[in-house]
Structure formats: structure tokens, C-alpha cells
Amino acid sequence: MAKIGIYGSSFDPITNVHLWTASTVAQRCKLDRVIFLPCSSKRTDKQLHISDEHRWNMVLMAIEGNDKFIADDYEMKQAGWEIATYLTLKHFKAKFPEDEIYFIMGADLLLDIGEGKWKKSEELIQENKFIVMARDGINMLTAISKSPILRNSDDGQTFHLIDKGLAMEISSSYIRDELKMGGEPRYLVPEKCYSYIKAHKLYT
Secondary structure, eight states: OOEEEEEEEOOTTOOHHHHHHHHHHHHHTTOSEEEEEEOOTTOTTOOOSSOHHHHHHHHHHHHTTOTTEEEOOTGGGSOGGGOOHHHHHHHHHHHSTTSEEEEEEEHHHHHHHHTTOSTTHHHHHHHOEEEEEOOTTOOHHHHHHHOHHHHTTOOSSSEEEEOSSOOOOOOHHHHHHHHHTTOOOGGGSOHHHHHHHHHTTTTO
């Protein structure tokens, strides 16, 4: 049985912090694989800045050469109104029935789920396992104990909390801003992705 982490994000663009995060989570949580799952551009809560094709190409470039990393375009292919993490995880559990599936997310998303802001929040927590990464100013244990949805679903196996050394705050939006303003974020993204961004004049 393999342990697989699902790492969903806009990846707009994918950054070295995304790769470092995935690598650290895999090492600390003993994951056999991490699936990079770019979100759909059809989602109403996301405003993306480049095409799906460009985001997908850069994810493939970024993870090349790491046997633990896989890219999957499942969410990219879904209709916007159908996308819910609950359904996404159902899909991957069906795809890998012998394996253990974990959803990798930041503590800020844990708060949103705990407040019932996600589709099928209760079922999502009751039926799945999560790796939750620390975010500045969020006490994860307090968040779980304060939320009826979270605390009543936590059997000691539901949440794997990572609270040390995973709060690097270089974001995709910072990189986009640098590119737009003529800055130099070269060493914040994989070298191949940087060349690709420059060649296609992305984010300018």
C-alpha cells in the first residue's frame, strides 16, 4: 500500500516553494508519491493569470526528474460548478483503491472547512485524511477544537499537522508582481519555468 499526497493549487506559476513544500511533506509524512493537481480555470472563486496550457506545461517542467512527483489534470478538465475537493478525493480513492490518500493543505483552508465554507465540508472531513501545514498566526489545534465539524471527525488519524519550518511566504502572487513590475524573481521558480515565462512573455 502506497501513501499518496494530493497537492492542489493554482500553480500560477509553480514556484520553488511549492516543490520544497511537497518534498518536505513527502519526507516528514513518509509519502510515496505527491500528485500535483492544478485547479480549474473555470472555478468562480479563482482568477488565474495565464492559460491552463501554460500552467500545465510549467508543472510538468518543474517536477521532471523527481520520481515521487506526478502531475494530474483531473480538476482542469472538470466543469467549474462540479469542482469540489470532496469529489476530487473520491476520484483519487477510486483510482488508487489499494492506497492511502491524503489531501495536503495550509492551515488557512482548515479554518474554512471548519466553518463549513467548503462544499460537503462534513463528509469531506469524515471520509478523508489531511496533511495540514502551519500558517502564521493560526493555531491548528485550537482551530480543530473550536469547530464542531473538525473536532467530531478527528479520530487521531484524520489530521497530520506539520507546525515546524513550513511557513515560507514567497507566493505565486509575489512572483507575478515582480515580473509585472520588471523585477527579478529568477531564483524563486525552477530554471526551466523561468525561461518558459520569459520566452512566452507571461505575467508582463
